[in-house]
Amino acid sequence: MGQKTRARPRRASGASSIDIVLLGLIKQQPRGAYDVSRVIQQRQLRSWIRISDASVYRNLRILAEQGFLDTRVTREGAMPEKTIFELTASGSEHLSQLIKEAAAAPLKLHFEFDVWLGHLGLIGPAEAIECRDMLSEHLEALSLELGTQLEHYGQAMPPAVRALLELRSEVLTLTQRWLDHFPLHPSIEAD
Numbered sequence: 001m002g003q004k005t006r007a008r009p010r011r012a013s014g015a016s017s018i019d020i021v022l023l024g025l026i027k028q029q030p031r032g033a034y035d036v037s038r039v040i041q042q043r044q045l046r047s048w049i050r051i052s053d054a055s056v057y058r059n060l061r062i063l064a065e066q067g068f069l070d071t072r073v074t075r076e077g078a079m080p081e082k083t084i085f086e087l088t089a090s091g092s093e094h095l096s097q098l099i100k101e102a103a104a105a106p107l108k109l110h111f112e113f114d115v116w117l118g119h120l121g122l123i124g125p126a127e128a129i130e131c132r133d134m135l136s137e138h139l140e141a142l143s144l145e146l147g148t149q150l151e152h153y154g155q156a157m158p159p160a161v162r163a164l165l166e167l168r169s170e171v172l173t174l175t176q177r178w179l180d181h182f183p184l185h186p187s188i189e190a191d
Contacts, residue, residue, distance in 0.1 A: 023095040030086040
């Protein structure tokens, strides 16, 4: 009888977004895993996708095993060895395919607060106001953090990343204005 082979399991769609980020950053410039993590932090990409430093290292290794990245080991002075990842031709094709698949997928638009905000009328008026105010504080904190990032890294960011962060800033501002008029509770008039 023939030997059975197991196909490599397909990675979840969230992994596709992670792969797009990792392959995209490597395509912009060959980098080590630490540098990839640092750029992800600087560009606030963790607000777009869930990816830990450990996931960066693991996923880069997997992408290299799949032939999408080449690796070379370097050493600078007394520093420890560092693995630099570089995009292969098949990695560039894979990145293009992932982007096309993501663009073709139906769009899902939701906010993390949709579920609980839609049920504020089921709790007491004082609690509803308190919850609305907490959301308002979170929106303001995000807006300030985003403004700081745009100011600090603004010109160093690729134009598309800057444009996306500016969009997020506008969405935060619009959401804050919308929240000021949200009907909190049947017994409370909206502002």
